[in-house]
Amino acid sequence: MAEKKFILNADDFGLSKATNRAVIESYSGGILKSVSIIPNGAAFDEAINSILPQCPELSVGIHLNITDGSSLCEDLTTLTDTNWKFKNNYWQLLLKAYNPKEKEFLEQVEREFRRQIEKVMSKTKVTHIDSHQHIHSIPPIFNLVCRLAKEYGIKHVRTHFEKFYLVPDLYKHLSLRYLLNILKTGLLGLFTIFNESTVNKYGLKTNDYIVGIIYASLMDALVVAYGAMSVKYKGMTVEAIVHPRRYDEGIIDKHFNEFLLTKNKKLKDKLEKLGYEITNYDEKES
Secondary structure (H helix, E strand, C coil), rough: CCCEEEEEEEEEECCCCHHHHHHHHHHHCCCCEEEEECCCCCCCCHHHHHHHCCCCCCEEEEECCCCEEEEHHHCCCCEECCCCCECCHHHHHHHHHHHCCCCCCHHHHHHHHHHHHHHCCCCCCCCCEHHHHHHHHHHHHHHHHHHHEEEHHCCCCCCCCCCCCCCCCHHHHCCHHHHHHHHHHHHHHHHHHHHHHHHHHHEEECCCEEEEECCCCCHHHHHHHHHCCCCCCCCEEEEECCCCCCCCCCCCCHHHHHHHHHCCHHHHHHHHCEEEECHHHHHHHC
């Protein structure tokens, strides 16, 4: 019997046709069993109507988004410009969430989140919630997301505690990206201390560990393997985040590398030898 649970989750499902193509190929021949669909993604309809029917055992979450693209609601003055385009990055949202002068901020976030949740739930079963660029990690927003998850009957909300580990690849550690990732990992870990109590308050469930923040944009099979090895305790659920894309033009970039790791048989064998059951949030409930 497996000692731990491992969930590989593809964020940004529905963002583009390249992402959708990666999901269906990963599902059919890899270890991908879980995705998070972006409600305002350009390829949302294709994801729902063409991809999901071919992936009947894929667990689907909602990838809440208030940083990229256009809103589903109108008149969100604190979130969007006059063309309904989102205008805030993570740090601006963080400041607004704690600014007492931004009285309408959380009200407008709730309006948009409700519209996004209801859009996805009207099309498919939903097992979990997370967010684009981890914006729901901000504690006031996290509390809102948990309240909505409880109301809509969604049992799992992502948290962001990642154990520190090093992979044997010097190149990854020489980049500015890695340094910024370390800083963000520390911040998200701090927020998780508060957010886990919020999960408990609402009677929800969450992953115990995450893999994919320390090496965000540097992900490959080696990173996932070392991240999984860093978790020693039995009974834990580890979620690894990837953003796979499969380009028709043969482009090779960080997203294509993340697509490749979903099909890596050696990684699958390694995870099983480490005592993991490769699963999703739907199977985890059974």
